[in-house]
Amino acid sequence: MMKRNFVLLMMMVTCTVTSLEAQSDYKAGVMAFRDSTNRAFADTATSILMPQDIPGFHGLEFFPINEKFRVKAKFTRIKIAQAVPMKTSGTRTPPYKPYGWLDFKIDKKKFRLTLYQSVDPQRPHLNNYLLLAFTDLTTGQECYGGGRYLEFTTDEVQKKMVVDFNFCYNPYCAYNNKYSCVIPPAENFLDVRIEAGVKKFHE
16 A cells, blocks of 8 residues: 555656646747747847837836636637728738637636638738737737737647637737738627736837
């Protein structure tokens, strides 16, 4: 009996260590993404910031990494859908087609977001690009008023997948008015505070 209990204890310890290592690796991955983003913003060769904002740039502000906002989602393909012109922060209305729904829970509350596929005939290289543009209760408060994005490709979506809001980012127009960016559709409003990912850059 003592030997069996010892084996069970060692299994529990091993699982705990493995879990902590996985958590550490995950956080390291998020931080690597954030660091690479900050480097790109600070580099005059790659920055999307307005020229006057680059010299004083010391990094974007992010929410603390929170695995609560790394959610398991069920993907449902929308088989028949018409392309729709998406409103942007400028005058463009690029065509996107509803591609599928993502259903998930946060704090036991159910939510659904719609993935949109780029179908712009002038930009065929984006046809496998899927945009998840959303707003939530932090929008216009801690976060950019024009919403935030996640993106996927058609190869990445599957019936069961992970949606990780710790990787959500601001559209380019949040940093530079020379860009026009898709405005999240009304159905992609989340009635919850998504305290994850990037915060707004400035007022």
